[in-house]
Amino acid sequence: MQDNWPITTIWSFPDHGKWATHDSKYRGNWSPYVPRNLIKKYSKPKDIVLDQFVGSGTTLIEAQLLNRTSIGVDINDKALKITRAKLKFLSSTHSKIYLRKGNAKKLEFIPNNSIDLICTHPPYANIIKYSKNIKGDSSLIHPKDFQGELRLIATEAYRVLKPNKFCTIMIGDVRNNGKLYPLGFQLLNCFQETGFHLKEIIIKEQHNCKGTKKWANKTLSFYLLAHEYIFIFQK
Numbered sequence: 001m002q003d004n005w006p007i008t009t010i011w012s013f014p015d016h017g018k019w020a021t022h023d024s025k026y027r028g029n030w031s032p033y034v035p036r037n038l039i040k041k042y043s044k045p046k047d048i049v050l051d052q053f054v055g056s057g058t059t060l061i062e063a064q065l066l067n068r069t070s071i072g073v074d075i076n077d078k079a080l081k082i083t084r085a086k087l088k089f090l091s092s093t094h095s096k097i098y099l100r101k102g103n104a105k106k107l108e109f110i111p112n113n114s115i116d117l118i119c120t121h122p123p124y125a126n127i128i129k130y131s132k133n134i135k136g137d138s139s140l141i142h143p144k145d146f147q148g149e150l151r152l153i154a155t156e157a158y159r160v161l162k163p164n165k166f167c168t169i170m171i172g173d174v175r176n177n178g179k180l181y182p183l184g185f186q187l188l189n190c191f192q193e194t195g196f197h198l199k200e201i202i203i204k205e206q207h208n209c210k211g212t213k214k215w216a217n218k219t220l221s222f223y224l225l226a227h228e229y230i231f232i233f234q235k
Helices: 033-042 058-065 077-086 143-160 183-194 210-215
Strands: 048-051 069-074 097-101 115-120 161-171 174-176 179-181 197-205 227-234
Touching: 033 058, 033 115, 033 161, 033 227, 048 058, 058 069, 058 097, 058 115, 069 077, 077 097, 115 143, 143 161, 143 174, 143 179, 143 183, 161 183, 183 197, 183 227
Parallel strands: 048 069, 048 115, 069 097, 115 161
Antiparallel strands: 161 227, 174 179, 197 227
């Protein structure tokens, strides 16, 4: 695996990344290049990295490779099972990994001011539903109601993060029934209102999006969404 180091606020990784146990089988998971770059830039070895939307474990795999202690949280047992399997790879760092079922909005098992870096990728409202009826699952929330969800996520992220440390988070906008919901701007507002200071806004190009292929050969009255936002906040 060769490091791919972007130097501007435009990121593009056409190669999803397949080192260690990474793959793109889990719908919506982010390219490992994203957490790898964020972890290396905004933390140091032995730091504690939190991903409260662990999904298929991409962030935890990179934290392990980069010699960071990691905490992974997800509300979905299926995600936790996939992550446990993918964390079974040989690594020279032997860093500690803590994986737990929980709600990103209620991290009561994590003390105040205890996390060195948050590196996470929440669902984009209900654009991909990861469960059918799990109570508290953010992927079941309609875009029109998602801003309230983001406020709760921001409040808990601010509580657990150490002062002056960073919260890095990727999200994209969504369309539903012809209406555009700017989740990126909503997230930005919620995190700033909670007390975070904005450090960077990175625009990431989307690749291999199933929705793009579906609409590619049709005459459209709208532009296809092909970007996501990576926000870097500081407490």
